[in-house]
Amino acid sequence: MGTDTGRAESALSAVAAGEPVVLVDRDGHGVLAFAAGHATTSLLAFTVRHTSGFVRVALRAETCDRLDLPPMYGSDEIHRVTVDLDGHGTGISAADRAATIAALADPSSTPELFTRPGHVVPVLAREGGVLLDDSTVQATSDLAELAGSAPAGAFCELVSAEDPLGISGPDEAGLFAAEHGLALLSIGDLVAYRRRCAPGLRRGRRSSVTTAYGRFDTLDYTTPSGEVHTALLAGTPEDGVDVPVHLRRPCLAREALGPQACPCGRQTDAAILAIAARGRGVVLNLRQASPPSTCTEQDADSFESDVDAAIGILSDLNIRSFQLIPEHRDGRPRAGTAVGSGAVSR
Structure with a gap:
């Protein structure tokens, strides 16, 4: 099958050309996936x-809000209200669903x-994306975006040829891909691709500092554009699971007027106290070239950039899973898995 990067590149070329690919998810099930913007009747x-027929479309939060x-x-936050494109028949036919899926991807x-x-x-x-959560939803959205389309991907599980009541496993998924001439990759391949192809962070020296909250180790990480993110480490969070993590994002009001000037300042104080009390955790002090006046002015692009940097740092620290404190709202992450490293130089 080649290398993980080679498999990911082949799949991205296929998605960019409007073709479906076979994705093996983290449970070993085969999934048919394609960019929603390339949906056609055929x-x-x-x-x-070839699938269960329960077709979903992965959309970012801003698209869900806009539409x-x-x-x-009665459902979780992930599943959104079902839709049909108005004026397209009953909505159930292949033509009707293709029109609806393509319209969902249309900005x-x-x-x-x-x-x-x-x-x-x-x-x-x-x-x-998959750097935060190695799920099929995240992978499908990443595939579409990395292939040059809107970050909207359609997907559905392949039905097993051996067990019509079951979903195909990895071997069947590979056979299906070969039979139909489709690119095959796993979510792990996509994670590795993003880790290796993402801009690298340069890790600085480790030191210690005593604060009003207690003693922390510090590590600086420099981005290719020159911003310096700082990780404050309480205890020994490395090689841990469910590590408490707080993201301290840029805010000019907090920096200029103190922690009481903006809710984010009070949240940071509470989070550091909680981490210090637990004796284990990470506070990530993230920087931006042009920070917003207040935390409420953060845009989606800067948020995603901060998340990518945070995941890269947590991966470098060998933190396998984490819990954000305080919990984020509005579709932002509450927990995650830092998968792989390879993007940090030392």
Whole structure:
């Protein structure tokens, strides 16, 4: 099959060309995935014929907000209200669903274009992609974006040829990909690709500092553009699971007027106290070239950049999983897995 980077590159070329790819998820199940913006009648017909038919579309939070797609009633935050593109038949045919999926990926679409409920299921893909959560939702969104499309990907599980009531395993997924001439990759391949191809962080020297909250070790990480992020380490969080982590993001009001000038300052104080009390955890002090006046002015691009930097640092520290404190709202991460390293030089 080649290297993980080679498999990811082949899959991205296929997605960019409008082709589906076979993705093996973290549970070993085969999934058919493609960029939502490339949805066609023939592609949906092929998908429905070989999968469970429960087609979902991974969308970022800003797209869900723009299209007025709140969480489905009684469901979790991930699954959003189902939709059909208005004026396209019953919504269930391959042509109807292809039109709906393509419209969900179109940045010019508006909420009024869709009827609710429908036959296409939008699901929330969080900022940070597979570096934050190695799920199928995140992987499908990443595939579309890395292939040059909007970060909107459609996916559905392949049905097992040996067990019509089951989902295909990795061996069957490989055979299916070979039979139909499709690119094959795993989510692990995509994680490795993002880690290796992302801009690298340069790690500085480790030192210690005594603060009002207690004693911390410090590590600086420099980005290619010159920003310096600092990690404050309480105890020995390395090689740990469920490590408490707080992201301290830029805020001019807090820096100029003190921690009481903005809610983020009070949150940081409380988070550091909690980490110090536990005797274990990480506070990431993230920097930006042009920080916002207040924490409420953070845009989606800067948030995703901060998440990528945070995941890179946590990966370098060999932190396998973490819990953010305080918990973030509005579709932002509450927990995650720092997978792989390889993006930090020392």
